[in-house]
Amino acid sequence: MRKATVITTGSEIVEGLIINSNAQHICRRLTETxxxxxxxxxxxxxxxxxxxxxxxxxxxxxxxxxxxxLGPTKDDLTREAVARSLNxxxxxxxxxxxxxxxxxxxxxxxxxxxxxxxxxxxxxxxxENPVGTAPGQLIRDGDVILILLPGPPQEMKPMxxxxxxxxxxxxxxxxxMLFFGIPEASLDELVQKLPTPKWLKVATQATHTDGxxxxxxxxxxxxxxxxxxxxxxxxxxxxxxxGFDNTTxxxxxxxxxxxxxxxxxxxxxxxxxxxxxxxxSVPGASKVFKGAVVAYDNSVKTNILKVREQTIxxxxxxxxxxxxEMAKKVKNMINSDLSVAISGIAGPSGGSKAKPVxxxxxxxxxxxxxxxxxxxxxxxxxxxxxxxxxTAMDMLRRYIFKLPVI
Amino acid sequence: MRKATVITTGSEIVEGLIINSNAQHICRRLTETxxxxxxxxxxxxxxxxxxxxxxxxxxxxxxxxxxxxLGPTKDDLTREAVARSLNxxxxxxxxxxxxxxxxxxxxxxxxxxxxxxxxxxxxxxxxENPVGTAPGQLIRDGDVILILLPGPPQEMKPMxxxxxxxxxxxxxxxxxMLFFGIPEASLDELVQKLPTPKWLKVATQATHTDGxxxxxxxxxxxxxxxxxxxxxxxxxxxxxxxGFDNTTxxxxxxxxxxxxxxxxxxxxxxxxxxxxxxxxSVPGASKVFKGAVVAYDNSVKTNILKVREQTIxxxxxxxxxxxxEMAKKVKNMINSDLSVAISGIAGPSGGSKAKPVxxxxxxxxxxxxxxxxxxxxxxxxxxxxxxxxxTAMDMLRRYIFKLPVI
Numbered sequence: 001m002r003k004a005t006v007i008t009t010g011s012e013i014v015e016g017l018i019i020n021s022n023a024q025h026i027c028r029r030l031t032e033t034x035x036x037x038x039x040x041x042x043x044x045x046x047x048x049x050x051x052x053x054x055x056x057x058x059x060x061x062x063x064x065x066x067x068x069x070l071g072p073t074k075d076d077l078t079r080e081a082v083a084r085s086l087n088x089x090x091x092x093x094x095x096x097x098x099x100x101x102x103x104x105x106x107x108x109x110x111x112x113x114x115x116x117x118x119x120x121x122x123x124x125x126x127x128e129n130p131v132g133t134a135p136g137q138l139i140r141d142g143d144v145i146l147i148l149l150p151g152p153p154q155e156m157k158p159m160x161x162x163x164x165x166x167x168x169x170x171x172x173x174x175x176x177m178l179f180f181g182i183p184e185a186s187l188d189e190l191v192q193k194l195p196t197p198k199w200l201k202v203a204t205q206a207t208h209t210d211g212x213x214x215x216x217x218x219x220x221x222x223x224x225x226x227x228x229x230x231x232x233x234x235x236x237x238x239x240x241x242x243g244f245d246n247t248t249x250x251x252x253x254x255x256x257x258x259x260x261x262x263x264x265x266x267x268x269x270x271x272x273x274x275x276x277x278x279x280x281s282v283p284g285a286s287k288v289f290k291g292a293v294v295a296y297d298n299s300v301k302t303n304i305l306k307v308r309e310q311t312i313x314x315x316x317x318x319x320x321x322x323x324x325e326m327a328k329k330v331k332n333m334i335n336s337d338l339s340v341a342i343s344g345i346a347g348p349s350g351g352s353k354a355k356p357v358x359x360x361x362x363x364x365x366x367x368x369x370x371x372x373x374x375x376x377x378x379x380x381x382x383x384x385x386x387x388x389x390x391t392a393m394d395m396l397r398r399y400i401f402k403l404p405v406i
Numbered sequence: 407m408r409k410a411t412v413i414t415t416g417s418e419i420v421e422g423l424i425i426n427s428n429a430q431h432i433c434r435r436l437t438e439t440x441x442x443x444x445x446x447x448x449x450x451x452x453x454x455x456x457x458x459x460x461x462x463x464x465x466x467x468x469x470x471x472x473x474x475x476l477g478p479t480k481d482d483l484t485r486e487a488v489a490r491s492l493n494x495x496x497x498x499x500x501x502x503x504x505x506x507x508x509x510x511x512x513x514x515x516x517x518x519x520x521x522x523x524x525x526x527x528x529x530x531x532x533x534e535n536p537v538g539t540a541p542g543q544l545i546r547d548g549d550v551i552l553i554l555l556p557g558p559p560q561e562m563k564p565m566x567x568x569x570x571x572x573x574x575x576x577x578x579x580x581x582x583m584l585f586f587g588i589p590e591a592s593l594d595e596l597v598q599k600l601p602t603p604k605w606l607k608v609a610t611q612a613t614h615t616d617g618x619x620x621x622x623x624x625x626x627x628x629x630x631x632x633x634x635x636x637x638x639x640x641x642x643x644x645x646x647x648x649g650f651d652n653t654t655x656x657x658x659x660x661x662x663x664x665x666x667x668x669x670x671x672x673x674x675x676x677x678x679x680x681x682x683x684x685x686x687s688v689p690g691a692s693k694v695f696k697g698a699v700v701a702y703d704n705s706v707k708t709n710i711l712k713v714r715e716q717t718i719x720x721x722x723x724x725x726x727x728x729x730x731e732m733a734k735k736v737k738n739m740i741n742s743d744l745s746v747a748i749s750g751i752a753g754p755s756g757g758s759k760a761k762p763v764x765x766x767x768x769x770x771x772x773x774x775x776x777x778x779x780x781x782x783x784x785x786x787x788x789x790x791x792x793x794x795x796x797t798a799m800d801m802l803r804r805y806i807f808k809l810p811v812i
Binding site for chain 1 (some may be wrong): 411416417418419420421422423424425426427429430431432433434435436437442445446447448449450455459477478479480481487510512519520537538558560564611620621672674676677678679680681682683685686687689692695696697698699700702703705706709710739740741744751752753754755787788791
């Protein structure tokens with residue numbers, strides 16, 4: 001398997017002014033082609049740093065992709081840096097300059113420095129740029145392939161595609177899964193306890209609010225075994241398994257409600273409509289979601305959702321009793337099959353000893369049975385709100401798929 | 407000026423599965439602190455690569471920041487790699503393990519591998535983690551400072567802030583501003599047309615939905631001149647200026663409503679509660695936001711918001727007439743000073759020639775006057791929804807600050 005170093009150049013990257021989406025794209029496409037990434041490195045627009053990065057890459061990589069620094073300005077130093085690291089000449093190609101001038105004249109008058117973009121590293125193959133002016137260059141040095149691409153993503157991406165076939169030998173296969181309600185460490189422990197074959201690579205990634213991602217991958221000849229392994233993992237913790245690939249809790253819930261022919265509504269206090277908004281983020285939500293009442297102020301709870309003032313006086317707005325009344329009323333008002341009600345204390349202020357910041361109650365009501373969950377997640381206001389919404393979404397998922405709801 | 411290497415670890419980064427927002431954040435904050443970034447490098451979760459990156463960093467950097475690899479799983483190798491590169495011991499800290507166990511027990515039962523997170527590099531100072539379990543570590547080696555931070559951004563960011571003061575010698579000063587309703591290119595052109603001094607650096611950053619950020623920065627001795635320059639920019643496009651630093655439209659709106667003693671409610675169709683949720687995301691929103699009705703299904707528009715069936719038949723649910731009725735009713739129901747109603751076609755399906763996907767109407771109603779804006783933004787469903795919410799938020803901002811609302 002080929003090993004690669006990805007080098008992205010530009011002061012705007014190392015100063016953190018822009019996000020390095022090029023590095024992500026190149027790394028992802030190389031990985032998908034079966035090339036293993038040793039490192040991805042960003043350096044500023046200076047000759048020495050670029051040269052140093054290339055020399056380091058030669059120590060352990062047989063694929064080196066450099067993006068950026070092929071433009072016409074004095075900041076654009078990639079050609080010079082690569083020529084120096086390889087001890088090759090930089091040659092002026094007059095025919096290339098003519099083609100560049102022609103391209104530029106289509107858009108605006110030719111600037112004086114087309115010469116720079118027409119400098120080609122000795123023995124390089126040119127990579128055509130279908131969008132902009134600067135061509136890429138592909139250089140072979142022993143068994144190392146160097147690929148120089150421009151920085152603008154819309155130019156870089158098609159040019160990368162045009163050379164990927166020269167790099168692939170063996171492809172990887174992978175399975176991505178999302179779990180909810182299980183800590184990352186427990187998921188990892190569970191996977192490690194299974195008999196893990198040598199060819200298997202495992203990566204977990206936790207988000208505080210959306211669940212834990214598990215990625216299993218292997219050389220493509222093991223795809224059948226990989227699938228079997230993933231099934232073993234799922235079998236062990238079936239109730240936590242949300243779905244494959246880039247699925248989300250809300251997508252699984254919307255598709256699940258649709259398949260069951262059920263509709264839902266919500267009554268929300270501390271989450272302020274975020275559960276509704278998440279459901280609506282899924283295309284086709286209109287088939288399953290009817291509406292919501294955001295009862296942020298207690299007057300909305302009593303006047304519109306008709307929560308009894310006595311309930312709020314006796315138990316508080318953040319209580320099992322209150323969310324139950326909210327859920328019952330919103331279901332009737334909106335005429336949905338299911339309803340979810342949420343009330344909690346997001347903070348930073350408003351907490352008490354009995355009802356601290358981070359406490360929430362969620363009620364799922366189907367007209368016959370209520371499921372009430374208490375959660376305590378004392379984190380920053382919006383992390384808390386997201387977590388409460390994900391937990392409510394997971395209760396819906398569990399209800400739909402006939403798993404224990406609480 | 408100190409020079410820094412930023413190292414971010416994780417297979418999900420080098421395989422291009424996630425975008426490396428941590429690298430951007432760390433690079434930006436170090437640059438703002440007056441530290442110059444030599445390189446930003448990402449490596450997978452393997453001991454050798456991390457160790458190699460650290461050794462290379464020692465060649466030319468006196469600040470080394472490593473983010474990632476401090477978790478509890480066997481993939482988490484940063485502690486080991488740093489200990490090996492520095493030839494220091496890795497010591498178990500039982501008191502730290504107890505603190506970690508205590509933190510974990512708040513959320514779920516402790517997994518077996520807390521021991522790993524309690525391993526401390528010889529002579530390291532711990533950096534407190536206010537959000538998650540793994541503490542950071544700060545190690546001094548001669549004049550080099552190594553900073554180890556966890557990978558999850560919400561943990562990493564506050565921890566980075568807590569150590570930045572140890573790195574700064576000469577600070578840059580900068581002014582960050584947010585504008586809304588002006589294209590990035592126009593803002594850039596406007597700034598370039600002003601007489602720009604030599605020491606000034608300018609960066610713009612457009613988001614599709616939240617506005618355009620403008621960043622001006624300079625060596626700190628020019629702070630007075632920088633402030634004057636920023637005032638010139640604002641004076642030119644005052645009505646588009648939202649605020650300084652990391653402010654958001656919703657924050658400006660909540661603080662503005664609070665200062666004016668006004669409350670608001672919303673009636674939302676295509677945005678599904680997202681306007682309400684955005685307002686509630688701001689701490690203290692309870693002083694100005696009372697509630698919302700999410701009328702996603704037309705039955706909710708007619709039954710709860712009492713939109714006349716005739717209005718929907720004649721003009722459609724996505725019409726000036728419908729949002730006006732929604733706004734009037736929700737203001738009365740919830741008894742707020744202002745109300746905002748939104749109806750639009752988010753797609754991917756549901757559009758027609760007369761009412762295409764990407765069309766929305768927004769009505770702001772103060773009980774006396776209605777302001778109705780038509781927007782057409784034919785983009786992906788959730789980009790469209792965010793844009794509609796931002797536009798509604800900007801109408802509120804303009805109303806509060808007595809600027810032209812539409």
